[in-house]
Amino acid sequence: MSNMAIIAENLTRRYGYRVALREVTLGFSEKGIHGLFGSNGAGKTTLMRVISTLLRPHGGSISVMGFDPQEEPEEVKKRIGLVGDKPLLYEELTGVENLKFYSKLFGLSSTFFVSQVENLAQWFGIKSWLEEPVKNLSTGLKKRLDIVRSLIHDPQLLLLDEPFSGLDKDTTEDFWEYLNGCRNLRTTIITTHNLALGAALCDEYVTLRKGIVISQGPISDFDQTL
């Protein structure tokens, strides 16, 4: 079990009386790209939020990169990068100011920060936009900058909640290529309701329906008709 990135056992999370996750038991191995599939309201985002310490579970247990998010949240947080539906960027600040701010929170050295910005901005094609206030950037550029933000501290676990929604073709291809290139370097978990895209990219999958795991395993076993 030591090579598991995520282990959840009987994980339950409610919003009031509504159960979003009902005794979810699943595991994602370290490294590779793993898909969390399901339609709207299946519990994908709730599970991502529990993994990223944003929500506390109401029952069961979870281990993220070997740490309990409730007991050692800071150990989990420094190992994860999160891209959600909204970019976690400050509109009034420039791209580089946003990245510097997050690098301070993660305690990155200035040498590491400069090399990371250099590499990531080059890869995602935003180098010439870094001095521009975020409010002046297009939706696609904001998404690219947000992806760079999530990777700035070189996380071991990348959590991508519907990462391709709202992305243009070029950004999707760049991001896809990047994720493929890092497949053996870090663990990536993607939520998507685009099953064809998920099946083409992922190594393992878990399908949720109404907060319950209905199937999981290697992507070769995945049945899109479920």
Place this chain on the structure above:
Amino acid sequence: MTSGLGAALAIAKKDILSQFRKKFEIFSMFLFALIAVLAFSFAVVTGGSVSEEIGSALLWVIIFFTGMFGFAPIFLSESETGTLRGLATAPIPAWSVYLGKVIYGFLLMGVVEIFLIPIVTVLFGFSLLNDIPLAITTFLVGTLDLAAVGSMASALTMPSESKATVFPLVYFPTATSGLMLLIEITKIIVLGPGLIPVLLIFEILLAHMIAMLTLSASVFHFALSP
């Protein structure tokens, strides 16, 4: 990993930079404070001055309500834009997020007070120069107290659907006890020293501020990860 205090300062710096560029909250605060001072000066100033009791009360009531314009959006704007998740998933202690916001609120209110207090003393015809060190210390501690309460009220308001209504419901009762002490101390400063044991009241104010800061900081992780 960065220290809690370092993270708090980075958050405060980021907020000040954002505020300096958009200027929305500070403009609202100045506008409200100026209108309130002018309205009160027309209504209660007779013969070029008001009584010390009324003047001291009006000064702090104006500061108290002006604070609402600055404190309410402290967490609400982060919650609405989604950037709060960026702070919540950074490997920093939850109290540092709260402390960063308190520092920002304190500086924001401080800037307004630097302009407001001279205008009030001129228009209301009273002087705070009887005990300058006590006056400065009172305004520093009082503003920090209001910022501590206002920041926590803003955080507690985040999950609410009618935020504009809920913020005053939290801010008013928690800040009122500090407000009364501030009015009392300011009245003594204006009347002149030696009339009432001012040190005792000041100690209660200091205890109130420390209690608000430590209590809010110690439970703040519940606001970040519900």
